[in-house]
Amino acid sequence: MDLEQYYIAIVVLACLIVGYCIKHIKWLDEVSNQYIPTVLALLGAFLGCVANQGVSLENIVYGALSGLASTGLHQLFSRLIDQRKGDEDE
Template sequence: MDFSFLSNYYIPLVVAACLVIGCCIKQIDVIPNKFIPTILAAIGAVVAVWDAQALSATIVISGALSGLIATGLYEAFTQYLKKVEIVFDDETDDVRDDIEIKESDVSEEEK
């Protein structure tokens, strides 16, 4: 399925704003994680309407989609950081040599 049409509907300003707001919500730990995508979609819609200074279905949907994109970016980044485990030695700031990278952890592009 071709998702290239979605590139017409995301707003970088809204993605950045929702990414920051989502990180803050995640750190506060008052709101359960399952509600964060819904909250960011709503905030994205509001920020998009504020940014465009107009109200239409396309603007609201674009803002909501941008809020959800911010959620996905945050999750993708945190999963990437969990997968890449580079541990530095505190005393020498060198990469520790006792960490093994399995063949299955390296993609074809990195070989």
């Protein structure tokens, strides 16, 4: 297993945490939900370069995709939790 795969997982996790904070911290309510994927893609691109210790197109793209993947993971978790709450209410 290539060590770079661990770095990308760390970028996804970091972006997931930042996205959650943007969504739930009161003083960040001014950041519109429509900007969260863009913020996480930019953050992921930066973290991808930092994690892989170099700026290259590959690191930028992998990092940005990891940031966007964290947005998708948040949506998946949110829908699963909402579905379970709906099942318990019935």
